[in-house]
Each structure stands twice: as structure tokens, then as C-alpha cells.
Amino acid sequence: MAGMAALQGAMASLSISAPGAASTSSFWGHPLAAFSAAPAGIKFMVKACPIQMRLKRWERKKCKPNSLPVLHKMHVKIGDTVQVIAGREKGKVGEVTRLLKHNSTVIVKDLNLKSKHKKGTDDEPGEIVMIEGPIHSSNVMLYSKEKNVASRVGHKFLEDGTKVRYLIKTGETIDSTENWVQVFKEGSSE
Numbered sequence: 001m002a003g004m005a006a007l008q009g010a011m012a013s014l015s016i017s018a019p020g021a022a023s024t025s026s027f028w029g030h031p032l033a034a035f036s037a038a039p040a041g042i043k044f045m046v047k048a049c050p051i052q053m054r055l056k057r058w059e060r061k062k063c064k065p066n067s068l069p070v071l072h073k074m075h076v077k078i079g080d081t082v083q084v085i086a087g088r089e090k091g092k093v094g095e096v097t098r099l100l101k102h103n104s105t106v107i108v109k110d111l112n113l114k115s116k117h118k119k120g121t122d123d124e125p126g127e128i129v130m131i132e133g134p135i136h137s138s139n140v141m142l143y144s145k146e147k148n149v150a151s152r153v154g155h156k157f158l159e160d161g162t163k164v165r166y167l168i169k170t171g172e173t174i175d176s177t178e179n180w181v182q183v184f185k186e187g188s189s190e
Contacts, residue, residue, distance in 0.1 A: 071101040074137045075153045075165075080174065082108060082140040083150040089135070093143050097132070105134035144170050 063069055076082055080096045094108040114133040120126030141150040144167055151169035158164055164175040 069102040072104040072137075074099060074101065074104060074106070076106055076137060076140060076142065081143045081145055082106070083143040084108070084111060084135060084139060085141050085150065086139040087135065088112070096140075100134055103134075104137045106137050106140060107132050107134055108140070111135070142167055142174065144172055146170070146172065 076096050076099070078096055078099060081093065082096055083093045084090055089111050092111055094111045096106050097109045098107040100106070109132065112133040112135050113130045116129050116131050118127050118129055142153050142165075143150050147170050149169055151167040153165050153174070154168045155163060155165055164173050166173045
């Protein structure tokens with residue numbers, strides 16, 4: 001009981017002064033200081049995080065320390081012929097036209113078509129156009145046109161020391177300089 005009375009007496013004598021005024025109040029013998037935002041001499045550092053690629057809310061992925069999304073390595077490249085092995089387009093064959101490495105998806109020519117509603121302008125009326133939607137890279141396999149078979153990809157070194165990809169089932173080499181020259185010519189003409 002005596003302790004409770006002492007506590008009530010200390011609380012009754014406690015009076016907090018307005019911020020900026022001299023603080024003379026004390027609590028159990030310790031002086032109370034006026035509220036301040038930050039002690040003198042301490043600076044708060046704000047880390048700038050520039051974002052290079054804008055992702056949709058549902059596409060946000062883990063990021064590296066510099067705020068860039070982690071880019072995934074994929075077994076396909078632009079210009080490869082692939083077969084879709086899962087989903088609505090299962091069994092269809094097409095050519096990869098675009099890679100989206102931040103979410104590990106590919107866009108295959110004339111496959112996984114989606115309707116897009118374009119808004120009209122003063123000059124042109126609105127319309128509905130069909131665009132190719134992305135397919136996850138795990139749902140496509142490299143395809144051999146010669147033997148009409150889909151296969152996993154392997155890596156090997158040639159005699160001249162260059163690393164190339166090849167189809168495991170057929171042994172057919174995918175990467176060659178002729179293929180890349182052709183892909184770059186088609187890409188620059190578009």
C-alpha cells in the first residue's frame with residue numbers, strides 16, 4: 001500500500017511542459033526532456049532505389065540489392081523452334097519471337113492468341129486485335145523439324161572450343177553461326 005501511495009504521489013507531481021519550453025518535471029528522480037524528432041548530429045539516410053523495369057503488381061518477383069528483378073536463364077533463345085507441351089496449345093509447334101527473362105516466359109509466333117481491345121482515337125475507330133500471349137518457358141520444349149520430335153536440350157563443346165546447345169534425342173546441334181546471322185537479319189528487317 002505504501003508503494004502504491006508513493007507512485008500516485010509521483011504521478012500527481014508529474015507535469016509535462018509544452019515542446020520547446022524548459023522541462024523541469026521529473027519522474028522517479030529522472031528529468032523528462034521535451035520531445036524532439038531526432039537528436040542533434042544524427043542524420044537519417046534514405047536509400048535511393050531506381051527501378052529500371054516496371055512490373056505489374058501480380059508479376060513482382062524477388063529483386064537483387066540494386067532493386068532490379070532477378071533474370072532467369074532459359075533453355076530457349078529467340079529464333080528456336082519449340083513445341084508446347086502443356087496448356088491449351090499443347091502439341092502445337094512455333095518459333096520463339098520474344099523472351100521475357102524477368103518472369104521466365106516466351107512469346108511464340110501465332111500461338112496462345114489473346115484478344116486485346118484497343119481504344120479508338122479521333123482518327124481511327126476502336127478495334128479488337130489478336131496478340132500472342134506469353135507462355136512459361138517450362139511449358140515448351142525444343143523441336144527438331146527434320147525428325148519431328150521434341151527433345152530436352154544439352155550443352156557440349158565443339159573442337160574449336162565453342163559451347164553449343166544440342167537436342168539430346170537426335171544429337172542435332174541448335175546453335176550455329178548461320179542460324180544466328182539469319183535471326184539477326186530477320187530481326188533488323190522488322
